[in-house]
Amino acid sequence: MGGRRRKLTKIMSKFFSCASGDPAGFAGNSGGIAGMSPIGVRVYVQDRHVVLDNGILQVTLSNPEGIVTGICYNGVDNLLEVLNDESNRGYWDVVWNTLDGSSKAGVFEVIRATNFKVIKETEDQVEVSFSRPWDPSLQGKLVPLSIDKRFILLRGCSGFYSYAIYEHVGSMDWPAFSIGETRIAFKLRKDKFRYMAVADNRRRLMPLPEDRLPGRGQALAYPEAVLLVNPVDPELKGEVDDKYQYSCDNKDLKVHGWISMDPPVGFWQITPSDEFRSGGPLKQNLTSHVGPTTLAVFLSAHYAGDDLVPKFGQGEPWKKVFGPVFIYVNSVMGGEDPLTLWDDAKRQMLVEVQSWPYSFPASEDFLSADQRGNVSGKLLVSDRYVNSDLIPANRAFVGLAPPGDVGSWQRECKDYQFWTQADEMGYFSINNIRPGNYNLYAWVPGFIGDYRNDSAITITPGCEIDMGDIVYEPPRDGPTLWEIGITDRSASEYFVPDPNPKYVNKLYINHPDRFRQYGLWEKYSELYPNDDLVYTVGKSDYRKDWLFAQVNRKRDDNTYQGTTWQIKFALDTVNQSGTYKLRVAIASATLAELQVRVNDRTTNRPLFSSGLIGRDNSIARHGIHGLYWLYNIDIDGALLVQGDNTIYLTQPRCQSPFQGLMYDYIRLEAPSN
Structure with missing residues (x-):
């Protein structure tokens, strides 16, 4: 029975x-x-x-x-x-x-x-x-x-x-x-x-907690990461266990x-x-x-x-x-x-x-569906250098968060946020929103930057707010001369090297999340022992030739050295009196600095410096992104030459192996027509 x-x-x-x-x-x-x-x-x-x-x-x-x-x-x-x-x-x-x-x-x-x-x-x-x-x-x-x-x-x-x-x-x-x-x-x-x-x-199948103790596990660069040297299950020997994976x-x-x-x-x-x-x-x-x-x-x-x-x-x-x-x-x-x-x-x-929001919690502080409101609309993108018509914001992330600056939602941590993903045509519906005042925020895969609706939206119980058509104009001054990467707020499309065979999590071998392996920050010094990464527009492939993270090089004396990556590109003509725009979207920063120089890496004062930014620690914690940063850098046409040019991206902070940057996307635009 x-x-x-x-x-x-x-x-x-x-x-x-x-x-x-x-x-x-x-x-x-x-x-x-x-x-x-x-x-x-x-x-x-x-x-x-x-x-x-x-x-x-x-x-x-x-x-x-x-x-x-x-x-x-x-x-x-x-x-x-x-x-x-x-x-x-x-x-x-x-x-x-x-x-x-x-x-x-x-x-x-x-x-x-x-x-x-x-x-x-x-x-x-x-x-x-x-x-x-x-x-x-x-x-x-x-x-x-x-x-x-x-x-x-x-x-x-x-x-x-x-x-x-x-x-x-x-x-x-x-x-x-x-x-x-x-x-x-x-x-x-x-x-x-x-x-x-x-x-x-x-x-x-996971290790046991005792596998992480001395005798069975060997401590690595930080306490969360342990090499299994004598685990209870011999099949796990030689693997790294780290909760951040x-x-x-x-x-x-x-x-x-x-x-x-x-x-x-x-x-x-x-x-x-x-x-x-x-x-x-x-x-x-x-x-x-x-x-x-x-x-x-x-x-x-x-x-x-x-x-x-x-x-x-x-x-x-x-x-x-x-x-x-x-x-x-x-x-x-x-x-x-x-x-x-x-x-x-x-x-x-x-x-x-x-079933969310649930109907059964007894606290008056948890609001049921009839105490909440809804917002809908259609998000479109205006970028005349991509299409003369408005472009549906395909699979855009659209959300309500407390009023703030453009992109402030990713740093908001006190109140409530309500997000959805638009369909292929840009239609969205955000449901069951708690009453209050919000801004509407969005970001669209394939386009840089953030959208924010300037007018506050007031949600009341039972409201049905139709925003109609909303148009996002992403940052753009002129036509694209070249670009590196995909605008998805992560570095996942770039080259991730094979891990050191001594430090492997077998789960992530031949896995889409190759970046979750331990110790990948050490691979840069092996791949580029003397000279830094050089990327040539038109010849290089970012999937193979652009490393997922710009990290420091380890020296023989166990100290670290900042790195300078080069982007080489050719221009058939140069508008000497115009202003070119370099857009650098950063997917992650850890106690790092981005310095940009053009055609002269020896100048003491860079054309642009971000200053010290970021504490997301994504490099050490096997993340492919942290907080998103977007920098829009003016380049005077007089700094460029007809023929071969080079942009230098320097990350000089080098007290630790975990300091560095991950790039989301880089684009150079010609002056506006």
């Missing part, structure tokens, strides 16, 4: 949605049939624990701290790491700093609540609150936020939801501070969860997690919306990594630096809802392929995305 019940459960899961409040999910042998559970949802309050139970899974939380100490499912008494202390299994955390200079390094704090309350308890839903108010007596001890962590379990649902409300009160008793990171972390049982999945082409753009980061082969169980973190994440769709965050660890990151400085660290003044009022995110567990019958759990997790992710 048990096998028949599980099979029926699996069939039922295709027809119901957890997110809608209806029965859904796989029920293993831990409880009733999804959609037919006679038990309903129960909450059991004990002295030190609170248990949420719907007959499919049981979630145990510490009382009153609100830390997830246990998840019982499919005959496994706890999916979380039982060898860890209860406080180190499933928790919300925050990294914060004072702004008065009294603390230099960020303070890591697991958020421990002090009050427990049942918010809602019916046969169909339980929502519980673990809150921790803040007052001035806690100054310097805890992050100056009142935090309310919520957990929701629905009837017949194979998973649970969590969200939190953070508030900094508008009173001068509340000090200034900053948040470097906040997230939810789950530490799973290492004896069961060995297979990790982040994407269809980014999934694999599994980072992901927000726009692609909807579901990730782990699979246990025996018993066949999946544990998945599903984020149905990006609205509460910082930095927009291209912000990169950590996902899952050796532990086994699963993360839902809401705020972080990764791949951006201090620009993505929100800073709050004394008495500055602020409130934000992070989540809900969905922790989904699933299973298959004996004899079935456990790897199909990943396919089911992707299907469940689509259900959650389609």
Whole structure:
């Protein structure tokens, strides 16, 4: 009978949605049939624990701290790491700093609540609150936020939801501070969860945490990267493990997690919306990594630096809802392929995305669909040197973010953002926007720069705003003389060398994400031991001859040397009295400087200098982009000659191997006609 019940459960899961409040999910042998559970949802309050139970899974939380100490499912008494202390299994955390200079390094704090309350308890839903108010007596001890962590379990649902409300009160008793990171972390049982999945082409059997310890692992250039010299599984010997190899753009980061082969169980973190994440769709965050660890990151400085660290003044009022995110567990019958759990997790992710915003959270701070508004329109591009007609903004990224300068959305980290991708004709619809004032922002693949609608857009509950046709005029002075790369805000189209055979992650061999291999910054010195890169327009191919990152050269004495790349090009004629325009779009910068010289590399004063820019650390963290920078540089025609010319791109900062630039796209324009 048990096998028949599980099979029926699996069939039922295709027809119901957890997110809608209806029965859904796989029920293993831990409880009733999804959609037919006679038990309903129960909450059991004990002295030190609170248990949420719907007959499919049981979630145990510490009382009153609100830390997830246990998840019982499919005959496994706890999916979380039982060898860890209860406080180190499933928790919300925050990294914060004072702004008065009294603390230099960020303070890591697991958020421990002090009050427990049942918010809602019916046969169909339980929502519980673990809150921790803040007052001035806690100054310097805890992050100056009142935090309310919520957990929701629905009837017949194979998973649970969590969200939190953070508030900094508008009173001068509340000090200034900053948040470097906040997230939810789950530490799973290492004896069961060995297979990790982040994407269809980014999934694999993972090392064990002890493989990273001395004796089994060898520390590399920074603590996160370890060479496996004597792993428990000999097949992994010689590989590099680094959590940053599994980072992901927000726009692609909807579901990730782990699979246990025996018993066949999946544990998945599903984020149905990006609205509460910082930095927009291209912000990169950590996902899952050796532990086994699963993360839902809401705020972080990764791949951006201090620009993505929100800073709050004394008495500055602020409130934000992070989540809900969905922790989904699933299973298959004996004899079935456990790897199909990943396919089911992707299907469940689509259900959650389609159900956003959820209707069931009880907090008035989480707004339902009828409390939100919608914006639609059509984005077109005007570039007369490409086409005399308006060009549909094919697959443009269009979003609403708080009012700011052009492109400010990528550095915005306090409030909400709402993004979509236009269709081939440039039509877009941004739905379920929280009320407030916004600018409309966009960027279009194939065109440089950023669009911003100058007039603020006010969203009210239930509004349907049709923007009509919107025209973006990307930066352009004259016709293109030559160009290097593709305007996609990344360096992915350029040459990525093979990694050092000593430092390989086998997942990324013959993989589109070749750039995720460890140590690629060292390859420049091997490829160009004496002279720097030279690119000849008309002869060179950027896919083979333009390295994905301009990094420093390592000298024999283990110091580093800045580099100067050359772009050689010929001009049949030169307008000596005209102004040429060099446009340099940078995809990443780490404590770097771009200097531009024309036809004379020896001049002390460059034609252009960016000054010191960037702290995204994408080179070390295997990212192909960080923050986007666009420089529009005037070149007096008198600096150019008929015949052969050279533009010199110098990155002189050389204290570390990780300082450098990644280029998105470079274009030289002739003077306007």
